[in-house]
Amino acid sequence: MTSTKRISLYAVLIICTAIMMFPIFYAVSISFMDGKEVLDGQLLPSGFSLTNYVEVFEKVPLLTYLINSFATSAIVMIGQLLVSSLAAFAFVFMKFKGRDFVFFLFISTMMIPWEATMVPNFMTIQSLGWTNNYVGLTIPFFALAFGTFLLRQHFKTIPKELYEASQVAGISRFRFFWTVILPISRSSLVTLGIYSFLTNWNMYLWPLLVTNTESARTVQIGLKQLQTQEIASDWGVVMAGVVIVILPTLILLFAGQKKLQKGLTQGALK
Amino acid sequence: MVHVELAGLKKSYDGKKNVIEQVDLKLEQGEFFVLVGPSGCGKSTILRMIAGLEPITDGSLFVNGIRMNHTPPNKRNLSMVFQNYALYPHLNVEQNIMFGLHTKKISREEQQRRCADAAEMLGLADYLERKPRELSGGQRQRVALARAIVTQSPLCLMDEPLSNLDAKLRARMRSEIRQIQRKLGITMIYVTHDQTEAMTMADRMMILHEGQAMQIGKPLDIYNHPANAFTATFIGSPAMNVMDAGINPASIHLSQQCALPNPMKSSVKEASKQVLFGIRPEHILFSAPEQANAVVEVVNTEILGTETLITFIMNDPKKQWIARWNGQWQFSVGDQIPIRFDMDSIHLFSKDNGRLLWTSNEDQSNQTAREVLR
Numbered sequence: 001m002t003s004t005k006r007i008s009l010y011a012v013l014i015i016c017t018a019i020m021m022f023p024i025f026y027a028v029s030i031s032f033m034d035g036k037e038v039l040d041g042q043l044l045p046s047g048f049s050l051t052n053y054v055e056v057f058e059k060v061p062l063l064t065y066l067i068n069s070f071a072t073s074a075i076v077m078i079g080q081l082l083v084s085s086l087a088a089f090a091f092v093f094m095k096f097k098g099r100d101f102v103f104f105l106f107i108s109t110m111m112i113p114w115e116a117t118m119v120p121n122f123m124t125i126q127s128l129g130w131t132n133n134y135v136g137l138t139i140p141f142f143a144l145a146f147g148t149f150l151l152r153q154h155f156k157t158i159p160k161e162l163y164e165a166s167q168v169a170g171i172s173r174f175r176f177f178w179t180v181i182l183p184i185s186r187s188s189l190v191t192l193g194i195y196s197f198l199t200n201w202n203m204y205l206w207p208l209l210v211t212n213t214e215s216a217r218t219v220q221i222g223l224k225q226l227q228t229q230e231i232a233s234d235w236g237v238v239m240a241g242v243v244i245v246i247l248p249t250l251i252l253l254f255a256g257q258k259k260l261q262k263g264l265t266q267g268a269l270k
Numbered sequence: 271m272v273h274v275e276l277a278g279l280k281k282s283y284d285g286k287k288n289v290i291e292q293v294d295l296k297l298e299q300g301e302f303f304v305l306v307g308p309s310g311c312g313k314s315t316i317l318r319m320i321a322g323l324e325p326i327t328d329g330s331l332f333v334n335g336i337r338m339n340h341t342p343p344n345k346r347n348l349s350m351v352f353q354n355y356a357l358y359p360h361l362n363v364e365q366n367i368m369f370g371l372h373t374k375k376i377s378r379e380e381q382q383r384r385c386a387d388a389a390e391m392l393g394l395a396d397y398l399e400r401k402p403r404e405l406s407g408g409q410r411q412r413v414a415l416a417r418a419i420v421t422q423s424p425l426c427l428m429d430e431p432l433s434n435l436d437a438k439l440r441a442r443m444r445s446e447i448r449q450i451q452r453k454l455g456i457t458m459i460y461v462t463h464d465q466t467e468a469m470t471m472a473d474r475m476m477i478l479h480e481g482q483a484m485q486i487g488k489p490l491d492i493y494n495h496p497a498n499a500f501t502a503t504f505i506g507s508p509a510m511n512v513m514d515a516g517i518n519p520a521s522i523h524l525s526q527q528c529a530l531p532n533p534m535k536s537s538v539k540e541a542s543k544q545v546l547f548g549i550r551p552e553h554i555l556f557s558a559p560e561q562a563n564a565v566v567e568v569v570n571t572e573i574l575g576t577e578t579l580i581t582f583i584m585n586d587p588k589k590q591w592i593a594r595w596n597g598q599w600q601f602s603v604g605d606q607i608p609i610r611f612d613m614d615s616i617h618l619f620s621k622d623n624g625r626l627l628w629t630s631n632e633d634q635s636n637q638t639a640r641e642v643l644r
Contacts, residue, residue: 166369167344
C-alpha cells in the first residue's frame with residue numbers, strides 16, 4: 001500500500017471513529033459536569049468531580065437495579081444457552097420423523113416480531129402471578145430461535161463419526177452432549193452467551209411491563225426514571241447513570257470481541 | 271467357531287430399492303475379513319449395519335449365535351475405527367484412548383494399565399499428553415487404533431482406516447494392523463476400496479459391486495479363479511485384460527489376425543458367439559516370432575525397475591492391452607512385437623452376465639504349487 005493511500009484510509013477511519021465515539025465521549029464528559037456547565041454547552045468538564053455519581057445512587061436505587069439487571073441477564077443467558085444447545089443437539093444428532101419440518105417451524109418464529117407476542121405473553125405471565133420477580137423477567141426468553149439456529153449451524157460441522165464412536169463406546173447421549181459437544185463448541189457458546197446477555201441487559205419494554213416495584217426493576221428503567229423524575233433533568237446525574245450502565249456492556253464487548261466475531265461469522269466462510 | 275454371521279442381510283433406504291442385496295457370510299473367530307469394492311458398492315453400509323449404526327432392513331445378524339439385529343451398538347461388544355479417526359479434538363491422546371472405558375465398569379487402574387499397554391504397543395507412549403491436532407496423520411491413526419484395542423472387544427470393525435495416509439505409511443500400517451490383529455486374536459472386519467490392501471491383509475475377502483456380493487474367498491483363490499469379469503478386473507494391478515472375442519467350436523477370435531484354439535470345444539453350442547476373453551498381464555508372454563499368437567503394436571511402456579508394463583494394441587486402437595514382463599524392456603512407441611498367450615491361464619466370461627464360462631482345469635494344489643515356486 002502506498003503511503004498516500006494509507007494516510008487517506010486512516011483519515012477516513014479516524015473520522016468514522018470520532019463520529020461513532022462522540023456521543024459516548026460526550027456522555028462521559030457530561031457525567032463529570034455540574035448543571036451550569038452542561039447548559040453552557042461545554043465539551044469538557046472543568047474538573048473531575050464525582051458528585052454526579054454519588055447523587056445518582058442516592059436519587060434512584062441504582063444498585064438494586066444493577067443487581068436485578070445482572071441477575072436476569074445472567075439467568076437468561078444460562079437459560080438460553082441450555083435450551084438452545086439442547087434443541088440444536090436434537091436437531092442435528094437425533095433422528096426423528098418431521099425433524100426438518102419442526103426445525104423450520106421453530107426458525108420461522110424469528111419472523112414474528114417480539115412486540116406482536118408481547119400482549120399474550122404479558123397476560124400469561126400475569127395469570128401465572130409472575131409479575132415483579134425474576135421468573136417473569138427471564139423465563140419468556142429461554143427459547144431462542146436465533147440461538148438454536150446459530151448452534152445448529154456449528155453442530156452440523158462436527159463430524160457425525162464422533163457421535164457414532166461414542167455410541168459404539170457406550171456413552172449416553174447426554175454425556176456425549178455434555179463432555180464432547182459443549183467443549184468443542186465453546187466459541188459458538190461464548191458468542192451466543194454474550195449476545196443474549198447484552199440483549200437482555202438492554203431490554204426496556206418488557207421489564208417495564210412486568211415490574212412496577214423498585215425492588216424488581218432493571219437499570220434501563222432506572223435511567224428513564226432519572227430523566228423523568230424532575231421537570232428539569234439534571235443531565236450530569238443522568239449521564240453518570242448511563243456511564244455506569246454501559247460499563248458492563250463495554251467490558252463484555254472488549255473481552256469477547258474476538259470470539260464474538262469468530263462465532264458470528266463461523267459457517268459463513270466455509 | 272463361527273463368530274459373526276450375516277444371513278440374507280438386506281438394506282434399503284427408501285423401501286423400494288435395495289442398496290444391499292442378500293449378503294450371506296460366516297466369519298470365523300480370529301479371522302481377518304476384508305470387504306472390498308469400488309466406492310458406492312455398499313461395503314461401509316454393511317459394516318455400519320454390523321456395528322448397529324444403521325438399521326438392518328431384512329435378514330439377520332448373529333454374533334456368537336445370538337441374533338443382534340436390534341441390539342444397540344454398545345451392547346454388541348465390538349470396537350470400531352473410523353475413516354476420519356473420530357478423535358475428540360478437545361481431549362488429549364490418553365483421554366481419547368480411555369474415552370468410554372468407564373462405561374464398561376473397568377477400574378481406574380485397569381484403564382490406565384490398558385492405555386499404557388496400547389500406547390506402548392503402538393509407539394504412542396511419548397505423545398499421551400498431546401492433543402490430536404498436534405499429531406501427524408499416522409499418529410492419529412494409531413490413537414484411533416489404540417482406542418479400539420483398549421476395549422479388548424473380540425470384534426473390531428475398520429472403515430477405510432488407511433485412506434487418509436500417504437502410500438509409504440499406508441504400507442507400514444497395513445503390516446502393523448495385521449500383526450496386532452494376529453497377536454490379540456481379534457476378529458476383524460475391514461472395509462477398503464483398495465484391492466492391494468485387500469489382497470495383502472485378508473484371510474478371506476468379499477468383493478462387492480452395487481450391493482451384491484460378487485465373490486467370497488481367499489485372496490489368491492480369487493486372484494487365480496475369479497468367478498466373473500467384475501472380480502477379474504477389480505482384483506489385480508494392473509487389471510486383467512478383458513476383451514470382446516468371437517468364439518466358434520474351433521477357435522477364439524481376438525482380432526482378424528489373431529485366433530487362438532478354443533479350449534472349451536464341446537461346450538459351445540452355437541457357432542460364432544461373443545464372449546469376454548480374459549488374461550492377466552503376466553500371462554501375456556514375449557515370444558519367438560514363429561510361436562507368436564499375434565504381432566502387436568506398442569503404444570506405451572512403463573519401466574518400473576524389476577518389471578516392465580507394456581501397453582499394446584492389436585488392431586482396434588480403443589482396446590488397449592497390458593502385459594507385464596520381468597526385467598527392463600525398452601521398446602519405442604510403434605514397435606511391432608510378437609507375443610504369445612499362456613493358454614493355461616486364460617479365462618472366458620459370458621458376455622451377457624459376466625459369469626465365468628471356462629478356465630483351465632488346473633486343480634487347486636497345482637495352482638498353489640506354482641505360486642510357491644514363483
